[in-house]
Amino acid sequence: MSEPGQMASEDAAFGLDHAFVQTVVDALAAGDVAWVAALVDPLHPADIADLLQSLPTDGRYALVDVLRADFPSEVLSELDETVLDEVADYLGVDKLAEAVSELDSDDAVEVVQELEADEQREVLNAIPPGERTFIEEGLTFPEDSAGRLMQRELVSAPEFWTVGETIDFLRRGADEDEGSLPAVFYDIFIVDPAHHPVGAVSLSRLLRSKRPVRVADIMATELNLIPVTMDQEEIAFLFRQRDLVSSPVVDADGRLVGAITVDDVVDVIDAEHEEDIMRLGGVQEDDLYSAVAETTRLRFVWLLLNLATALVASMVIGLFEATIEQMVALAVLMPIVASMGGNAGTQTMTVAVRALSTRELSPANALRVIGKELLVGGFNGVLFAVITGLVAWVWFGSPAIGIVIALAMVINMMVAGLAGTTIPLVLERVGVDPAVGSAVFLTTVTDVVGFFAFLGLAAWLLF
Amino acid sequence: MSEPGQMASEDAAFGLDHAFVQTVVDALAAGDVAWVAALVDPLHPADIADLLQSLPTDGRYALVDVLRADFPSEVLSELDETVLDEVADYLGVDKLAEAVSELDSDDAVEVVQELEADEQREVLNAIPPGERTFIEEGLTFPEDSAGRLMQRELVSAPEFWTVGETIDFLRRGADEDEGSLPAVFYDIFIVDPAHHPVGAVSLSRLLRSKRPVRVADIMATELNLIPVTMDQEEIAFLFRQRDLVSSPVVDADGRLVGAITVDDVVDVIDAEHEEDIMRLGGVQEDDLYSAVAETTRLRFVWLLLNLATALVASMVIGLFEATIEQMVALAVLMPIVASMGGNAGTQTMTVAVRALSTRELSPANALRVIGKELLVGGFNGVLFAVITGLVAWVWFGSPAIGIVIALAMVINMMVAGLAGTTIPLVLERVGVDPAVGSAVFLTTVTDVVGFFAFLGLAAWLLF
Numbered sequence: 024m025s026e027p028g029q030m031a032s033e034d035a036a037f038g039l040d041h042a043f044v045q046t047v048v049d050a051l052a053a054g055d056v057a058w059v060a061a062l063v064d065p066l067h068p069a070d071i072a073d074l075l076q077s078l079p080t081d082g083r084y085a086l087v088d089v090l091r092a093d094f095p096s097e098v099l100s101e102l103d104e105t106v107l108d109e110v111a112d113y114l115g116v117d118k119l120a121e122a123v124s125e126l127d128s129d130d131a132v133e134v135v136q137e138l139e140a141d142e143q144r145e146v147l148n149a150i151p152p153g154e155r156t157f158i159e160e161g162l163t164f165p166e167d168s169a170g171r172l173m174q175r176e177l178v179s180a181p182e183f184w185t186v187g188e189t190i191d192f193l194r195r196g197a198d199e200d201e202g203s204l205p206a207v208f209y210d211i212f213i214v215d216p217a218h219h220p221v222g223a224v225s226l227s228r229l230l231r232s233k234r235p236v237r238v239a240d241i242m243a244t245e246l247n248l249i250p251v252t253m254d255q256e257e258i259a260f261l262f263r264q265r266d267l268v269s270s271p272v273v274d275a276d277g278r279l280v281g282a283i284t285v286d287d288v289v290d291v292i293d294a295e296h297e298e299d300i301m302r303l304g305g306v307q308e309d310d311l312y313s314a315v316a317e318t319t320r321l322r323f324v325w326l327l328l329n330l331a332t333a334l335v336a337s338m339v340i341g342l343f344e345a346t347i348e349q350m351v352a353l354a355v356l357m358p359i360v361a362s363m364g365g366n367a368g369t370q371t372m373t374v375a376v377r378a379l380s381t382r383e384l385s386p387a388n389a390l391r392v393i394g395k396e397l398l399v400g401g402f403n404g405v406l407f408a409v410i411t412g413l414v415a416w417v418w419f420g421s422p423a424i425g426i427v428i429a430l431a432m433v434i435n436m437m438v439a440g441l442a443g444t445t446i447p448l449v450l451e452r453v454g455v456d457p458a459v460g461s462a463v464f465l466t467t468v469t470d471v472v473g474f475f476a477f478l479g480l481a482a483w484l485l486f
Numbered sequence: 487m488s489e490p491g492q493m494a495s496e497d498a499a500f501g502l503d504h505a506f507v508q509t510v511v512d513a514l515a516a517g518d519v520a521w522v523a524a525l526v527d528p529l530h531p532a533d534i535a536d537l538l539q540s541l542p543t544d545g546r547y548a549l550v551d552v553l554r555a556d557f558p559s560e561v562l563s564e565l566d567e568t569v570l571d572e573v574a575d576y577l578g579v580d581k582l583a584e585a586v587s588e589l590d591s592d593d594a595v596e597v598v599q600e601l602e603a604d605e606q607r608e609v610l611n612a613i614p615p616g617e618r619t620f621i622e623e624g625l626t627f628p629e630d631s632a633g634r635l636m637q638r639e640l641v642s643a644p645e646f647w648t649v650g651e652t653i654d655f656l657r658r659g660a661d662e663d664e665g666s667l668p669a670v671f672y673d674i675f676i677v678d679p680a681h682h683p684v685g686a687v688s689l690s691r692l693l694r695s696k697r698p699v700r701v702a703d704i705m706a707t708e709l710n711l712i713p714v715t716m717d718q719e720e721i722a723f724l725f726r727q728r729d730l731v732s733s734p735v736v737d738a739d740g741r742l743v744g745a746i747t748v749d750d751v752v753d754v755i756d757a758e759h760e761e762d763i764m765r766l767g768g769v770q771e772d773d774l775y776s777a778v779a780e781t782t783r784l785r786f787v788w789l790l791l792n793l794a795t796a797l798v799a800s801m802v803i804g805l806f807e808a809t810i811e812q813m814v815a816l817a818v819l820m821p822i823v824a825s826m827g828g829n830a831g832t833q834t835m836t837v838a839v840r841a842l843s844t845r846e847l848s849p850a851n852a853l854r855v856i857g858k859e860l861l862v863g864g865f866n867g868v869l870f871a872v873i874t875g876l877v878a879w880v881w882f883g884s885p886a887i888g889i890v891i892a893l894a895m896v897i898n899m900m901v902a903g904l905a906g907t908t909i910p911l912v913l914e915r916v917g918v919d920p921a922v923g924s925a926v927f928l929t930t931v932t933d934v935v936g937f938f939a940f941l942g943l944a945a946w947l948l949f
Contacts, residue, residue: 044850069727077850193693208690226689227671230656264532266749268731285748286729296759304836311841315858319865322833333825340818347817354810354817355803362796370785373767378774387507387540395778402782
């Protein structure tokens with residue numbers, strides 16, 4: 024794709040640039056198939072996937088038509104779910120089945136699981152039985168489990184083999200039966216006669232050892248065995264924590280059934296990140312490629328929940344209608360206390376949610392963290408109480424209103440520190456993803472306390 | 487660390503559990519050094535790092551004392567910056583230098599760069615000159631660049647070597663000079679006489695090839711050369727996109743100077759993700775381990791900015807004091823419109839910020855995305871206009887106030903869709919991280935428009 028040296032300039036950038044995408048768009052619009060083919064031919068499959076995603080629907084169809092004759096199967100496993108559905112539909116069952124059967128078993132499962140049920144059936148039926156079995160087996164495992172993620176192709180060797188015998192086996196495998204070895208692998212798993220993994224030899228270790236050495240003598244025995252049902256979040260944690268590149272997957276009887284490689288785990292890490300960010304932002308799933316109606320529907324639920332909390336806040340204000348009638352300045356100032364509490368609470372909650380997902384926050388240090396956040400809320404509360412109190416005093420010429428807003432500020436920012444840590448901790452404890460629910464509970468608390476403290480103190484102290 | 491099979495149960499979990507942490511805490515409190523040592527001995531360095539992080543400061547010191555005699559150096563590169571500083575100080579220069587010099591060059595740079603300037607100097611001086619050179623060279627490269635991330639130890643071979651010669655070289659290297667080969671490697675980089683990379687051979691490819699085959703005949707020539715000054719974000723994109731496990735780093739003359747491996751890139755991906763989440767939540771950096779005073783200071787700036795935007799919103803309300811005086815119901819309802827706009831805008835902004843960071847949103851599709859978000863905002867705006875309008879009508883018995891809040895809702899939610907996409911796009915264009923500034927600009931817009939539309943329409947239509 025690039026000449027060595029060509030990329031060695033300081034401003035080298037990988038991926039597609041906008042000018043290139045525009046050139047493809049223009050060539051597609053002009054119907055210049057040969058030119059499009061020439062532009063796309065040198066691209067990496069992941070870049071073709073990005074290109075497809077950045078085109079509007081009709082452009083996607085046009086590009087699929089150009090690629091159709093020899094569709095690069097790896098593109099499929101790099102596509103976002105929504106775009107994959109579109110491309111899969113347009114490719115048609117036969118072409119799709121052909122492409123899927125060219126993929127490694129883990130990538131094939133990844134693609135097929137995204138298809139709708141009837142399409143899934145049709146595609147599977149169009150795949151030769153031998154290849155189909157691995158995919159069908161993969162689909163029997165729970166979504167997001169090791170079974171879905173693992174590659175069935177792997178290299179294993181018995182304990183009594185020597186380094187030389189293992190290398191000869193690999194060389195023979197390359198000659199005789201390409202299909203039985205994975206395209207790329209990093210570790211050789213050593214198994215006992217019942218096919219239980221007992222060790223692993225990294226290829227660099229194998230290469231540095233003399234031919235007569237027995238693999239059992241150089242294998243690492245501290246295996247990170249992954250049960251086939253393990254959730255991908257746990258797997259991602261393990262790979263990150265132990266700096267792994269590949270790890271063996273075992274069934275309920277402890278037999279070696281597959282291997283997970285780091286490239287798939289990187290995708291998982293990325294997907295988990297996306298989930299965290301989206302949920303914190305009140306989005307159920309990344310809907311960049313979803314149609315308007317679907318996006319509207321997906322976002323509606325969250326907004327409805329927020330409307331409920333906003334109405335609760337309004338009811339709190341409603342309790343003090345008479346107070347506001349006496350002094351409209353209160354209506355002018357009241358959003359400040361609620362807003363500062365919301366922002367301070369969001370800061371705390373962000374740190375807490377992240378620390379829960381990296382497992383840095385746990386019952387072992389929860390009290391310490393809560394105490395700290397309460398203090399931070401208190402200190403910043405006092406600082407902002409002084410600033411806001413002075414502003415309110417000057418603005419409305421009343422020291423009393425300054426004192427009221429100052430007191431309300433300290434209260435709400437301490438509550439924000441407390442709620443920002445305890446809400447995610449409680450949600451985690453009751454088994455709800457803290458990233459999903461924390462924000463809505465938090466703003467309810469900081470709005471209600473913010474309005475109530477400010478208006479309540481005003482009603483009590485000013486009249 | 488675990489027997490094979492032991493981990494194969496369905497509820498296997500890696501990492502520390504809370505009961506274990508508590509046992510260590512108790513043993514430390516009881517001063518039972520032998521028991522602590524026995525508990526910690528089987529742990530992976532990454533788990534020891536996690537354990538240190540979950541302890542309060544005096545517990546950290548006590549644990550460092552237990553480990554001091556034979557401090558596991560890899561623990562250092564797994565620690566959070568704040569905790570690393572604490573542990574480094576407490577270890578003392580000599581022990582620290584000893585531990586750092588045991589690390590691979592990339593991990594050593596990672597640790598040393600986090601130290602304060604004078605401590606950095608002292609530690610470097612205490613490291614033998616040979617090992618010190620790699621670290622000092624690493625530190626000359628910009629922070630977050632390939633030069634800081636790369637490992638200097640790598641395996642290269644000339645083009646004319648055969649597979650057999652390469653394997654023999656590796657076996658000799660294992661015998662003679664352990665230090666010259668990296669502990670683990672995945673690719674052999676093929677270089678020309680001027681040490682420019684011309685190809686790469688994965689170990690699995692090498693192992694599957696016969697001894698007389700020349701490496702030049704089996705090498706992949708599509709290299710992803712990483713300039714030594716390339717930013718780590720770009721590197722992370724490349725590894726993710728191309729499913730790489732290692733990639734060669736070249737200097738300005740295109741000569742091979744190091745290699746970056748996927749385990750370091752996983753850490754980068756994680757750090758970039760943390761940065762995104764923190765910035766979206768208004769936190770400058772993860773301050774979980776920072777002291778109260780430092781945390782208060784770090785969060786203050788963001789809150790001050792938010793106070794400014796809250797004051798702007800208050801001023802907008804101030805324009806309508808007379809209107810509110812005539813009808814206090816307006817004060818009760820007005821936060822609803824602003825809040826719904828803020829939430830809808832945050833949804834849009836979250837998708838946009840994420841899409842910018844994955845490069846899925848670009849000038850090529852920006853207009854399409856903006857148009858879509860405007861429509862989504864409009865549709866949800868109409869839905870919530872109806873709901874909120876009815877609620878307001880019933881609550882205050884006035885259809886007119888229902889109409890006012892409905893109109894304001896549609897306006898503000900369309901503005902939210904527009905602002906939620908254009909603000910991140912504009913920030914990205916002017917070179918500001920969209921994750922940092924988007925939220926504050928967005929809430930300013932949705933608050934100002936929300937209050938102004940609702941109160942302005944009320945002033946115009948109701949009186």
